[in-house]
Amino acid sequence: MTEVRLRTQLSDGIQDPQLTPPAAAMTATSVATRPIIDPPETAVFGLSELNLWYGHKHAIGDIGMKLPVNKVTALIGPSGCGKSTLLRCLNRMNDLIPGVHIKGSVTYHGQEIYTPHIDPVEVRRRIGMVFQKPNPFPKTIYDNVAFGARVNGYSGNMNELVERSLRQAALWDEVKDDLKKSGLALSGGQQQRLCIARALAVQPDVILMDEPCSALDPIATLKIEDLIRELVQHYTIVIVTHNMQQAARVSDYTAFMLADEHGAGRLVEYGVTSEIFTNPRDRRTEDYITGRFG
Amino acid sequence: MAVQAETLRATGRVARRQLVSRLSRWVLLASALIGVGILLYLGYETVKEGAGRISIDFLTSYPSRKAEQAGLRSSALGSAWVLGTTVLLALPVAVGTAIWIEEFAPRNKLTTFVKLNLANLAGVPSIIYGVLGLAIFVRYFGMGPSIMAGAFTLSLMIIPMTVIASQEAIRQVPPSIRDGSLALGATHWQTIWHHVLPQATPGIMTGIILAVSRAAGETAALIMVGAFTFIAFDNNSLPVANGWGSLLDDFTTIPIQIYNWTIRPQPEFRQNAAAGIIVLMVAVLSLNLLAAIIRERFRR
Numbered sequence: 219m220t221e222v223r224l225r226t227q228l229s230d231g232i233q234d235p236q237l238t239p240p241a242a243a244m245t246a247t248s249v250a251t252r253p254i255i256d257p258p259e260t261a262v263f264g265l266s267e268l269n270l271w272y273g274h275k276h277a278i279g280d281i282g283m284k285l286p287v288n289k290v291t292a293l294i295g296p297s298g299c300g301k302s303t304l305l306r307c308l309n310r311m312n313d314l315i316p317g318v319h320i321k322g323s324v325t326y327h328g329q330e331i332y333t334p335h336i337d338p339v340e341v342r343r344r345i346g347m348v349f350q351k352p353n354p355f356p357k358t359i360y361d362n363v364a365f366g367a368r369v370n371g372y373s374g375n376m377n378e379l380v381e382r383s384l385r386q387a388a389l390w391d392e393v394k395d396d397l398k399k400s401g402l403a404l405s406g407g408q409q410q411r412l413c414i415a416r417a418l419a420v421q422p423d424v425i426l427m428d429e430p431c432s433a434l435d436p437i438a439t440l441k442i443e444d445l446i447r448e449l450v451q452h453y454t455i456v457i458v459t460h461n462m463q464q465a466a467r468v469s470d471y472t473a474f475m476l477a478d479e480h481g482a483g484r485l486v487e488y489g490v491t492s493e494i495f496t497n498p499r500d501r502r503t504e505d506y507i508t509g510r511f512g
Numbered sequence: 513m514a515v516q517a518e519t520l521r522a523t524g525r526v527a528r529r530q531l532v533s534r535l536s537r538w539v540l541l542a543s544a545l546i547g548v549g550i551l552l553y554l555g556y557e558t559v560k561e562g563a564g565r566i567s568i569d570f571l572t573s574y575p576s577r578k579a580e581q582a583g584l585r586s587s588a589l590g591s592a593w594v595l596g597t598t599v600l601l602a603l604p605v606a607v608g609t610a611i612w613i614e615e616f617a618p619r620n621k622l623t624t625f626v627k628l629n630l631a632n633l634a635g636v637p638s639i640i641y642g643v644l645g646l647a648i649f650v651r652y653f654g655m656g657p658s659i660m661a662g663a664f665t666l667s668l669m670i671i672p673m674t675v676i677a678s679q680e681a682i683r684q685v686p687p688s689i690r691d692g693s694l695a696l697g698a699t700h701w702q703t704i705w706h707h708v709l710p711q712a713t714p715g716i717m718t719g720i721i722l723a724v725s726r727a728a729g730e731t732a733a734l735i736m737v738g739a740f741t742f743i744a745f746d747n748n749s750l751p752v753a754n755g756w757g758s759l760l761d762d763f764t765t766i767p768i769q770i771y772n773w774t775i776r777p778q779p780e781f782r783q784n785a786a787a788g789i790i791v792l793m794v795a796v797l798s799l800n801l802l803a804a805i806i807r808e809r810f811r812r
Contacts, residue, residue, distance in 0.1 A: 309695065311691065311694065311695060314690075314694070314700075316619055339697055339698075339699050340697075342694060342695055342696070342697045343696070343697025344697075346695065346696070347691075347695035349688060349691060349692065349695075351688060353686075353688035353689060353691065353692040354692075355689060355692065355693070355707060356689075356711065365693070365696065365698075365706065366696030366697060366698070369696065369697065369698040369699070369702045369706070370696075370697050370698075413692070416692075416696065417695070417696065420696050420697055
């Protein structure tokens with residue numbers, strides 16, 4: 219019953235019925251007909267034929283997409299579809315995992331980052347990252363924020379930088395009198411905003427977020443989402459999320475990933491978020507966002 | 513059919529299983545008490561025998577063939593010198609090895625072989641290290657039966673266990689902290705220096721202090737090196753003041769002095785031995801206490 223109703227809704231919204239071939243036919247069709255758009259904005263990242271193996275396990279396969287500047291791009295998909303792996307490819311965080319093998323191309327402002335003369339440290343200081351579980355260092359709040367700037371040889375006024383970063387992360391008013399307290403003494407949501415402040419202090423131009431709210435309560439989640447909308451005016455943000463409402467709320471573009479029959483994550487659909495959620499062109503995207511699997 | 517209270521009593525198999533279960537508690541308590549009991553008895557006998565000899569004079573007198581005039585002065589100094597030098601030699605090597613193994617070592621057959629054999633090295637009998645020390649440090653490098661030779665020998669002995677303890681401590685540092693640091697553009701070494709090492713310090717300190725406690729009681733290896741000797745002078749010249757200073761002096765240590773006293777026929781020397789044991793035990797227990805304090809302080 220439900221299925222019929224949803225299908226009807228779907229076909230109402232679609233002009234060209236040829237764009238929604240059945241799922242079985244989908245894997246057989248060529249890359250060119252996949253519903254993957256090229257965002258009109260300047261691309262910060264360009265991925266093409268990106269493959270990654272953990273030892274013999276093919277984790278992501280033939281990912282090709284462009285991530286636009288000053289927008290929030292959300293990566294969604296069920297567990298094990300390779301979204302976090304893809305995210306970690308963007309700032310070479312997979313480098314240190316033993317047995318990782320990467321093929322294909324990732325460009326950052328047109329510069330290929332997987333070539334021998336590119337230093338991962340230079341990449342990471344421009345592309346910050348916030349992790350699933352808040353991971354403040356067991357140091358003071360001040361030192362947490364100052365650490366990244368210090369190791370990168372920041373020579374400006376550290377107090378100003380710490381205050382600016384904490385303000386940008388909407389945490390300053392809550393901690394300004396406790397800068398000498400341990401970062402671990404904060405609540406989960408505050409810790410995550412501290413981690414965002416810490417990333418901002420290095421003055422990156424991209425922030426990668428790996429399920430940043432999955433360990434947080436709804437109120438803390440809302441604060442981080444507001445913050446993301448605030449930050450995207452100045453930064454490019456790529457966010458992995460399990461929460462589809464979150465993707466719908468915060469992102470401008472959404473990419474839907476799914477593991478193929480061998481377990482390798484593939485990009486199924488990529489487009490403007492509102493389109494993906496109201497008018498998915500691939501049957502599997504529709505099934506996922508309507509909660510029929512995953 | 514209503515269940516009768518009678519049927520809920522343990523009978524048959526259940527009763528037997530419960531009996532074994534209740535007995536196990538007392539058997540286990542007994543085995544715990546045997547160890548503690550023997551230790552307490554030994555401690556009691558030692559204190560009864562030796563407490564009377566503990567005095568400032570005992571600590572500040574050179575060894576003597578008259579039991580009542582003999583003391584621990586030269587052996588305590590020797591122990592302090594050897595252990596201090598051992599720590600200085602072993603700590604950097606052991607921590608460096610542990611960091612390399614945990615953070616940098618490629619995963620191949622050679623490193624796997626090295627890792628496996630660290631545990632074997634930690635289990636090698638100390639007398640073997642003594643023979644090695646005699647052949648290499650005393651003879652080949654010509655250090656003679658000196659503090660330096662003793663310290664090198666004891667370092668070899670404690671490095672494997674210190675490496676294992678340090679590895680354990682480094683592995684305890686959560687990967688999320690490393691990721692956090694690397695994602696901020698810190699290099700691998702900055703991550704190790706600012707995050708991994710500080711968090712691993714309590715574990716590393718505990719490991720080195722426990723290893724030093726073992727070295728403090730070491731007799732066999734040092735006898736091989738030639739520390740079983742009569743010392744009636746102070747090892748008191750620092751290396752900076754006069755070349756190698758006392759590092760090339762002959763020496764003896766507390767456990768060797770104790771051994772020396774126990775093999776004398778006169779009963780008075782046995783009192784001295786007991787008193788020496790008390791001093792050594794207090795010193796080792798203080799070290800362990802220090803380890804606990806450091807651990808707690810760093811944990812905060």
